[in-house]
Amino acid sequence: MNGLSKGMPRALLEKAWLGSFLAAAAVWAAAMIYSGGQGGGQMLGAALSFSTFFVIVGIGQMLIIATGPGNVDLSIPGTIALAGAIAMKVMDGEDSLIVVGLAASLAAGAAVGAANYGLIRVLRIPPIIATLSSNLLVQSTAIAYGRGLRVKPPPAFADFTTATVFGVPVLALCAVVFAAVMAVVLARTVFGRSVLAIGQNMRAAWLAGVAVDRTRLLTYTLSGLFAGLCGALLAGFSGGSSLDMGMEYLLASIAVVVIGGTSVAGGKANVPGIWGAALFLFLLLTMLNTFGAGAGVRLVMTGLIIIAVITMAGGDKPAR
Amino acid sequence: DTADKRIALSNNYAGNSWRQAMLKSWDKVTGKAVADGIVKEAPAFTTAENQATEQAAQIQNLILQGYDAIVLNAASPTALNGAVKEACSAGVTVVSFDGVVTEPCAWRIAVDFAKMGEVQLDYLAKRMAGGANLLEIRGLAGVFVDDEIHKGIVAGVAKYPQFKIVGSVHGDWAQTVAQKNVAGILPSLPKVDAVVTQGGDGYGAAQAFKAANRPTPLIVMGNRHDELTWWKQQKDANKYETMSVSIAPGVSTLAFWVAQQILDGKPVPKDMIVPFLRIDQENLEQNLANTEPGGVANVEYLQADALKVIASAK
């Protein structure tokens, strides 16, 4: 039997994977029907471009969550704010400085991630508290550095982040490719396997020769790096950085990961599911906005629909 | 004489440009007051999370530190009442502004938020006498300010029935959230002629309209530098016309002076109203020039200005 061809379809048929896309399609259809079939394509375009940011940070968050229970990155909001501020300030509206600014914000993100793991490994602080604390520190740094000032992105950078081809956002296309690459990394590289092994049983992974420390350091660094990337792109996309622009990513980054089918118990990750979940959450909000319900009703509906979707998709059965 | 008095600012959030400008104004005005020997000290405290419970704990700590007065921008008009009452009974003067508290023992420097909603419709009625489709961007659900401005807007629509709110989203007063939610709902909306806002979200809305390739509607702005800059660009390019309205961050300095006056033993009424800061087509350039890049259009108060406000409230 061919392990690849047997392994892949099994992954493709993961219920959660399909579930989130089906759910996204359903809420989109509902919104379309309500608005009389108008603007469906545009709605999808908007969903794609905003989901991009959630997918980018979601993948980083997924790598961390997959390394086992208790591992989570709560420093993403601060990192996004800081990286956005750095990108805008370094670029200073000049097209020629785009690359420098991007590199600076990526470096800042990666540094935050690596520092997070330092707190976890060297000081033995549980990840949730370590990243929670570092989020506050990074936020302060962003305030002290950026002072909440809004610097406009360089025109070329702003154009790139908002460009579309045939109505499809260019950034979203890049993110699809990025997700595909990360899916391969997860399934086919030593790093990916190491992440999943550590997530199932860190001690067993260590005894099986996995470079535990290096792998965990890399997951936290990558998560910071992706948050930094997201911050820079978001600043370009929305015409400048702001201190609060990362705020909604605290819970949302976790939500897209777990709704996308990654197991919080560790050892199981799902990249396409993140796309599905990000689209689903955006379109769900859009649908409820379209219905014109009040805030209370809208929140209640959001919650109930999320629970309904996960209940229908069902959890995974224990192996034995 | 208040030379030995200590006044603290309790602030619940620092994560946007308005709050940053507010803190800066406080720093500037109180720094001078301390240097002039008017008060002993006037530090500012910000909570790590924007939550009433955390601010309540902060107020309790300020009581313990023996401040004579606490100037308060409250996370909630009611949820801090317990802590405020504790402060009052410990002999601490509490002056709230912007986010005011309902506890009777505290002073309030309130902005008529409902009015802030209503003037937007008054303006639109002048501009679009024939009526129009409106998109409303609201703030954070469950928060007093959001509800007040919304009420004002609803009242305005009732006054001018030619206007119709065709869509409403919550932008949480954050530019990126506003942009995201507007972009989501736009495709399902008919033509939108104007956008009524609560401040801080106008630029995000403009971005969303641009991304959706929709004609830019009349967007009411919220005095932020980026909003004013954008407005100016549009004005220069195609005679774009709108208005901008928000509360001036410098109101914190008014609250400072009010607290100082109370400590000085002057009679001060419990409730005061400050006007909001409105920018129109004519004075756009002037205001833009006075606003620092990335900040918010601002008015700072001197002791004399504060006395005028107190006197007019009597």
Add this chain to the structure above:
Amino acid sequence: MQATSERLIRLQGVAKSFGPVRALAGVDLAVDAGECLGLVGHNGAGKSTLMNVLAGTLEADAGEIVIHGERRSPYNVGLAHRLGIRCVFQELSLCPNLTVAENARIIHPKLSGWGWRKRAAGLIVAKLDEIFPGHGIRADDVVGDLSIGRRQMVEIARAFTVSDRPVHLVILDEPTSSLDSVSAEQLLSFVRKVVATGLGCILISHLLGEVLDYADCIVVMRDAKVVTSRPAREMTRDSLVAAMGDVGDERVVAERPSAVRRRDAAPIRVRVRSRRGGRHELVAHEGEVIGLAGLAGHGQTDALIQIYRSSRRRAADTVVTGPVALVPGDRQTDGIFHLWSIGQNIGIRSLKRMSRRGLIDLAQERQLAEDWKRRINIRTPDMTNNILSLSGGNQQKALFARALGSDAEIVLMDDPTRGVDVGTKLEIYEMIRTEAAKGRTFLWYTTEMEELANCDHVYVFRNGRIVADLASDQLTEAKVLQSSFEETV
């Protein structure tokens, strides 16, 4: 009592399938009160599955269960407990976060109210004292902190504790796999004693000697069916092996390579300097098979972990030259990745070698799995099945394959044949010898005295120190035992 005419337990035509795998194909089994039934069979024969059915934790597809003369249907764990059936599962089922006493409470629903902790502690400690004198376990020890051997003792003792309801049958699924020979002997004598008082007992073991010596009647399973069921005195080791259908009996006493190498000739692979003033240091040369002996939990596993650790990161008192692989014995906590297939579990140690331009070559990974499936006979229709679909012994084989299939020059083995059947064991011994001849070095901790016979050199551990250093020609069971109990030799 009139129970003698009625059998305590009778299973008839029990069948169970997991997807395409037939684990039980119509099995009959009967146990009398006061009888110890030995159950043997190759890895994956269906023993544990049958016991799970009897304990009510698995539902059979077909067949009937008669207990105390009554047909029980529906049947479940709760009912089994009420009827006095206790089971010590192969993969231990204690709660690691609870203390020993609290774990005892879990199986006694009536153990509550004031002072329940005292009572639970009394109950379990008394039973431990009775079965394993000198066990060194305290009632308030947290189970997760205990070594696997002690966990096994706790679980066994717990199964024999009685509070409000009498116990009629105790199932012991490979109870001695993690015990050393002394504790195993204590347990088996205890079993004889309680069986004499009228208790029924089912004993599963791959150590045929234990079954032959202590069971009244022996049932042999093979490929999901019972093939023989006879009184133990009519059976011999050879007839058992024949019934189990394993070949390789000829190799059982195959001579160890008689040409004992001169130790100093080969380069040193591992050296652990003695700590705390021990007299002996641990040395392993290239191509040697080094045995670590002594009572369970006296520092052998720690020594292996120490060696493993210094292979990853230099340490002052340990020298390790060359890549190391480890075969864990506590497979649930140290070994398997429960979400992965058998193939992935085997491949994890060799990923770097199987990568081409940064990508793992899946064909090669598959190839590795298939090779080892053949070489040590892992019983599964498909190596892409989940690792947990394997029987306990087969899981252990996969861990073996992980280490032997890697590029390691030094292989550390932590009682690696736990739960592996006779035939496979012989193949493994053979494999170790050939690999050693090719230059691989093995450090082998074992709780089975016979396995030491495969070693070139044996270190006996006591209280974390090496107390004896025996070359293979000096090695006798008596000597090992003697050193295990005394500080010096």
Add this chain to the structure above:
Amino acid sequence: MLATLTSRRFLRSALPAISLVMILLPIFYMQPRTMSYFGLNLLLNLAIPIALATMAQMFVLTVNDLDLSIGSYVSLVACIGATWLQQTPLLGVAALLACIVVYGLLGALVHVRNLPSIVVTLGMSFVWLGLAVLLLPTPGGQAPGWIRTVMTLKTPMVPFPILAALLIGVLVHFGLMRSSYGAVLRGAGGNPRAVARAGWSVLRTKVTMYVMAGIFGMLSGLSLVGLTTSADANIALRYTLLSIAGVILGGGEFVGGRVSPIGAVLGTVTLVLAGSFLSFMRISPDWQIGAQGAILIVVLALRALINRRGSTA
């Protein structure tokens, strides 16, 4: 005796207390006023609702689940407390009971369908918040007098918050750590299969734990509204993260049923005090937020140091 005092297990369980002392001493030093009855009262009374929410979170964590909805649930309860419970007590009580029943049902749903609790409770966090917004679209309401009375109780000698925290910790300790069914409940977190094999219903343990979470979340909301006198829909949102941090700070773990109620209460108090500590220190406004993070890191790093000392001793 000395051996037990320096033993690793003892040190590990004493860590929460040690961190608490480490943060309390500088506070006393910097602001001696806090050492009074009045001072301790002010310093600690807001820790009570957080401690109760932390207990609620701990029940859920014990059975290997995570409750992301506790913050909005506490907010909703506070809103019910400030509205229905005050105006129409019967309706209020019925609503609170219904909330607890919903919690129990959630436990059952998570178990029966084998769902990730984190998604289900994430969904519930929107539901609770939405209900709170519907009930109290704009902040307000009034806490019933009896709750006010309880929360402002002037106990003799020892301030009420300290007594309450002790009571919460000890009560839950006896219920979960010392009682015989408590052992089964924790066992269900450590090895659910073992508990099921011993004939217990794992479903029942899950539902029990969720119901307990619902009850303690309710107590948290009511005590909170008693302190603040009125409510708003967003009042306790940050309790979600705070309660998780409190459990972990108290020595609990994410999986495996390893929790410590007394440790969690101490952990909560430590978290609350960390905030106070900072307002007693003068820090530039820019860095005030960051300092909260820094102080947590310092406290935990010191713990790690002690822990390492403990493990080598």
